[in-house]
Amino acid sequence: MGFEALLGAVAEVASGGSILFLLAGVFLGLCFGVIPGLGGTTALALLIPVTFGMDSLDAMYLAGGVMGATSFGGSITAILLNTPGTAPNAATTFDGYPLAQQGKAGLAIGAAACASSMGGLIGLVTLIIFIPLAKEIVLSFGPAEFFLLTVLGLAAIAVSVRGKLLRGLIAGGVGLIIAFIGADTITGDLRFTGGINYLWDGVPLVPALTGMFAISQMIELALKGGTVATSSGQDEAANMKISGVGEGVLSVFKNWGVLLRGSVIGTLIGAIPGLGGTVASFLAYSSTVQTDKDPESYGKGNIRGVIAPESANNAKDGGSLIPTVAFGIPGSAETALFLGILVLHGIDPGPTILLYHEREIYGLIVAITFAAVAASLIGLVLSRFLVLITRIDVGIVVPVVVAISLTGVYVLDGRMADVLLTVIMGVIGYLMIRFDYPRLTLVIALVLGETAERSFHQVQLISDGQPLGFMMTRGISVLLIAAIIITFFLPIARKLFQKKSAA
Amino acid sequence: MSDESGLETPGSVKSIWPAVVILGFAAAIYIVAQGYSETARRFPSMVAISLMVLGAIDLYSRTGLPGRDAVNAFWGSGFDRREMVKVPPLGKELALFAWIAAAFLGMAIFGILIAAPLFVFLYVWRRSGRSVVMAFAAGFIVFAFEYAVFEWALDYTLYRGLILNGEGFSAW
Numbered sequence: 001m002g003f004e005a006l007l008g009a010v011a012e013v014a015s016g017g018s019i020l021f022l023l024a025g026v027f028l029g030l031c032f033g034v035i036p037g038l039g040g041t042t043a044l045a046l047l048i049p050v051t052f053g054m055d056s057l058d059a060m061y062l063a064g065g066v067m068g069a070t071s072f073g074g075s076i077t078a079i080l081l082n083t084p085g086t087a088p089n090a091a092t093t094f095d096g097y098p099l100a101q102q103g104k105a106g107l108a109i110g111a112a113a114c115a116s117s118m119g120g121l122i123g124l125v126t127l128i129i130f131i132p133l134a135k136e137i138v139l140s141f142g143p144a145e146f147f148l149l150t151v152l153g154l155a156a157i158a159v160s161v162r163g164k165l166l167r168g169l170i171a172g173g174v175g176l177i178i179a180f181i182g183a184d185t186i187t188g189d190l191r192f193t194g195g196i197n198y199l200w201d202g203v204p205l206v207p208a209l210t211g212m213f214a215i216s217q218m219i220e221l222a223l224k225g226g227t228v229a230t231s232s233g234q235d236e237a238a239n240m241k242i243s244g245v246g247e248g249v250l251s252v253f254k255n256w257g258v259l260l261r262g263s264v265i266g267t268l269i270g271a272i273p274g275l276g277g278t279v280a281s282f283l284a285y286s287s288t289v290q291t292d293k294d295p296e297s298y299g300k301g302n303i304r305g306v307i308a309p310e311s312a313n314n315a316k317d318g319g320s321l322i323p324t325v326a327f328g329i330p331g332s333a334e335t336a337l338f339l340g341i342l343v344l345h346g347i348d349p350g351p352t353i354l355l356y357h358e359r360e361i362y363g364l365i366v367a368i369t370f371a372a373v374a375a376s377l378i379g380l381v382l383s384r385f386l387v388l389i390t391r392i393d394v395g396i397v398v399p400v401v402v403a404i405s406l407t408g409v410y411v412l413d414g415r416m417a418d419v420l421l422t423v424i425m426g427v428i429g430y431l432m433i434r435f436d437y438p439r440l441t442l443v444i445a446l447v448l449g450e451t452a453e454r455s456f457h458q459v460q461l462i463s464d465g466q467p468l469g470f471m472m473t474r475g476i477s478v479l480l481i482a483a484i485i486i487t488f489f490l491p492i493a494r495k496l497f498q499k500k501s502a503a
Numbered sequence: 504m505s506d507e508s509g510l511e512t513p514g515s516v517k518s519i520w521p522a523v524v525i526l527g528f529a530a531a532i533y534i535v536a537q538g539y540s541e542t543a544r545r546f547p548s549m550v551a552i553s554l555m556v557l558g559a560i561d562l563y564s565r566t567g568l569p570g571r572d573a574v575n576a577f578w579g580s581g582f583d584r585r586e587m588v589k590v591p592p593l594g595k596e597l598a599l600f601a602w603i604a605a606a607f608l609g610m611a612i613f614g615i616l617i618a619a620p621l622f623v624f625l626y627v628w629r630r631s632g633r634s635v636v637m638a639f640a641a642g643f644i645v646f647a648f649e650y651a652v653f654e655w656a657l658d659y660t661l662y663r664g665l666i667l668n669g670e671g672f673s674a675w
């Protein structure tokens with residue numbers, strides 16, 4: 001069934017109709033990736049309402065195009081302007097920009113393009129291999145495992161938001177409480193609605209996500225102000241000679257070990273909810289430096305310093321889809337928004353997503369695979385023009401994104417209350433950024449809240465009020481409990497180990 | 504206390520008030536939840552109690568009381584990896600909130616197709632200080648996008664506003 005769905009998705013793209021959505025997504029992803037502060041999350045938040053009325057698979061192609069292309073868009077400005085388009089591209093500046101300054105911009109861009117594509121492909125192949133296994137695992141799950149899985153997902157994300165465990169957990173708790181608003185799934189009692197009819201069905205996911213990511217991000221960007229890159233830097237980039245692209249592409253195959261290591265690191269890091277591309281690319285970069293015979297050459301224009309972070313950054317997309325498609329736990333802000341698109345198309349983003357929506361899941365995988373390659377090809381051709389996008393200043397980008405986001409949210413259900421909710425969530429999201437509470441854990445708790453509560457009640461019922469005793473009799477539950485405990489104590493163990501090593 | 508960039512953490516960020524708000528919020532949720540049936544209140548009560556405990560730890564970690572550093576080390580409650588390094592003045596923040604609230608109110612009163620481009624035009628012109636021509640171009644692009652994508656391509660009628668809609672709050 002899985003293989004058939006995969007072939008079906010490939011055939012649909014090959015037939016031509018869907019490729020337009022895919023290319024539109026790729027182009028949008030490249031443009032948003034180029035502009036620092038925007039990135040894939042804003043692009044996806046804006047896209048959600050645009051997919052309204054589309055076939056669910058076409059929506060996947062559009063979203064997949066964006067998800068597959070943003071990271072390479074960000075690396076173009078990282079290399080040419082020393083300005084990473086997205087946070088994970090920061091590692092590419094270390095050697096990419098020095099190469100550009102030495103007149104080897106084409107070499108660096110060629111290597112980045114090829115490493116991105118190859119890394120993306122390796123990550124997605126891993127995902128495809130993992131899916132049948134994940135399906136078997138999900139089929140063996142009962143309510144106890146689903147409940148523990150949501151707890152594990154939240155714990156993993158809170159722990160992995162580096163240096164913010166406490167506030168990550170608090171944000172997760174607030175997210176769960178927001179998820180409780182509306183009719184209780186078991187009794188049907190209305191809770192925390194404050195007498196507002198609009199809240200009877202709970203807080204809708206898409207306006208909440210749009211507010212949390214698009215609006216709050218725009219508020220932050222507006223308060224930072226300024227332009228994206230200096231005009232002198234842009235002039236320099238516009239006049240830069242971009243040659244030796246083919247040599248850059250070949251350099252990736254010559255350094256296949258670096259590519260493979262970066263891709264494996266990216267896939268593994270991506271699969272851990274909450275870690276994301278920044279950790280993946282920096283880890284890949286530092287491991288390459290540490291294992292190289294000539295570590296002194298890094299930071300001065302070593303092509304391996306471009307290949308490692310770029311391959312890791314794109315490979316993490318496949319990795320981050322593993323918890324998302326297998327267990328319904330979004331591993332990153334982008335995958336949380338992807339779940340928002342699924343909700344819009346009537347798909348329940350719960351742990352059983354893989355069992356009932358293979359068509360959409362494989363469609364997304366095919367889309368990201370194509371996008372990873374297409375973005376590199378398009379990016380190579382348009383790199384000089386894409387740099388010019390950074391000339392658009394924040395003073396224009398912010399109101400445009402706010403206006404389109406608010407309009408898009410209205411289109412979903414034709415309710416102005418959704419627009420108001422988006423504004424409120426945007427302000428809450430901004431306050432979370434300002435006071436240093438991670439937004440990701442809140443959003444993921446909001447997504448998982450209903451599943452967590454329903455599973456909890458089911459376990460209570462089938463265990464006669466002895467949930468812990470019941471869980472301890474089930475092998476998978478015991479494994480999950482152990483995983484939760486390890487997740488919580490791993491940072492402490494790491495600290496103790498570091499202290500011991502330092503002593 | 505400073506972050507990775509070497510900047511001092513602003514007083515408003517490390518003050519006790521965010522933790523107090525969380526504690527108050529969790530307590531309110533717990534109290535409200537007690538009014539529901541046993542099944543309906545069980546899980547929210549558990550989460551509210553957990554949130555109160557976490558809020559109390561957060562509050563303690565923000566004080567100068569003994570053991571604070573140990574709490575910070577154990578719970579990772581320091582501020583050395585802030586997402587927003589520079590905190591803007593309160594007046595600027597409130598002004599921006601007012602702009603976004605105005606965008607919403609404009610859409611509610613005059614409708615999306617009028618208010619969204621108008622918001623973009625006014626924002627680019629007045630707040631961002633760009634030329635009228637540039638502001639008009641930005642507003643027109645938004646109008647063209649919204650009309651082309653939503654009204655024309657998706658065949659969707661955008662909200663016409665309380666004044667022009669004639670149906671009051673029915674579309675809310």
